[in-house]
Amino acid sequence: MDYFVIITILVSIAAVFGYINVRILKFPNTIGLMLITLVFTLVVLALASIDKTLLLAERELITQIDFETVLLDMMLSFMLFAGALHTNFEQLKIQRWPVLVFATLGTLISTFLIGGLMFLVLMLLGLHIPFVYCLLYGALISPTDPIAVLGILKKVGAPKDLEAKIVGESLFNDGVGVVVFLTIYEVAKTTGNASIHVGEVLGLFGREVFGGVMLGLLLGYCTYRLMKSIDDYDIEVIITLAAVMSGTVIAQKLHLSGPLAMVTAGLVVGNDTVRGSAMSEITENYVDKFWELVDILLNTILFVLIGMEMLVLEFKWSYILAGVLAIPIALISRYVSLHGPISMFEKRLDFIPKTNKIMTWGGLRGGISIALALSLTTEMHRELFLVITYIIVVFSIIVQGLTVGGLVRKLMS
Structure with a gap:
């Protein structure tokens, strides 16, 4: 089965799922x-249990996809x-220091605590x-x-500074999280069961983070x-597309963080100063609509891949309990x-009350966690961690996603 057929099948299923959600369920896209x-x-x-034809066809399709290449080297950028292109840059600029600390120190602490x-x-x-x-x-x-929670925050009328913290942190912790993941991934491949050297x-x-940010600034x-x-x-739309594609290739060749480069480039291109001086009104509209479509399409395809991958996993009771x-x-x-x-920052920047509770419950896990889990090797206990990740993502998007709006209203009232 060639890649054109695979892409055709995935896009067709994505279109059907999206239509069902818009026509019948009417949930936010991620939840639906x-x-x-x-x-x-x-x-x-x-x-x-009646006829395994569809299941076997799904499994054949899944075996043809190189998830590490498709998800990490292509879709993620x-x-x-x-996501960065549509972030409120002015609010993010005001909240830049807490966002930076959330995304770096917070992600590292979370990684070691969870691990x-x-x-x-x-x-x-x-x-x-x-x-x-x-x-x-x-x-x-x-x-x-960031995409999963942004629509929900806008719908409940959350304060702009809170929205900037959550979305900005989510954008940058995606980039930092991928860097941490890839760093540990490389160490795990070379050391196997040996201990990890902190200096390494x-x-x-450091190289991935700072190199990725500098590359992103240059691209932007x-x-x-x-x-x-x-x-x-x-x-101009094609130029933005070329920037993402060429930037991803350059990052791979120089062993820098492509995700962080893309977040940084997106923030530079999407900020109000650049929009006002480099884009006409019609250009701004076309650039925004094009990247909105790309984002929705890729997220929809990713959720289709999530469902298809689950069909080939073995759900042992110990795996399910570990996920719960x-x-x-x-x-x-x-x-x-x-x-x-x-x-550190709540008094200086006048954080709204209960910010920690809102950011904790509003920190939805989504496609990026699944994408990273799919890239694990068999030696890294791929099936176990995929099942655990799948359970957390389902809980996060459905339970947290459907209730975070009510939590924000309650804590702000």
Whole structure:
């Protein structure tokens, strides 16, 4: 099966799922797609007891996809650029220091907390997983999804400064989380079950983070200069597309963080100053609509892939129990990781009351965590961590996603 056929199938399924959500369910896209994907998975498994034709076809399709290449090297850059492009830059600028600390220190604390606690929980369940792989899991589940929560915050009328904190933190912790994940991933591949050397991790982390941000600033500036020198919305849209694609290739070749580069470039191109001086009104409209479409399409395809991948996993009871226990671990770890940074800045920037509770419950896990889990190797206990990640993402998007609006209203009243 060639890639054109695979893409055709995925886009077609994505279109059907999206139509069902808009026509019938009318949920926010992320929540609706997760529900439909979950139901779809259960239906296929139920039909397999009668006729395994559809299940076998799904499994054949899944085996043809190189998830690490498709998700980490391709889709992620587009999704993060699109998310950054539509972020309120002025509010983010005001909240830049707490956002920076949330995304760096908060992500690192969360990674080690989740990794350590999961190591103990899995040991109690009789699953003796090396600590390095538990740490790898901590890195992939720590990033939160800015797209999943943005629409909900806007709908409930959350304050702009709170929205900037949550969305800005989510954008940057995606980039930082991917860097932490890839750093530990490389160490895990080379050391196996050996201990991790902190200096080696920090060296790789520093190069990826700072190199990625600098590359993003350069890409954003070059894109701005090119767009400012012409007035043709078609070509300007293509320039933004070329910036993402070429930037991703350059980051891969130089071993820098592509996700952080794309977040930084998206913020530069999307800020009000660049928009006002480099884009006409029609160009701004076309650029925004194009990247909104790309983001929705890729997120929809990702949720389809999530459902299809679940069809080939083995759901052991110990895996399911580990996933259920991982839910409070992830929430507690996020609360603890945010407590310090919030305490540092809450008086200076006049944080609204209960910011930590809102950011903890509003920190939805989504496609990026699944994408990272899908890229694990068999030696890294891929099936175990995929099942755990799937359970957390389902809980996060459906339970937290449907209730975070009510929580914001209650805590703000």
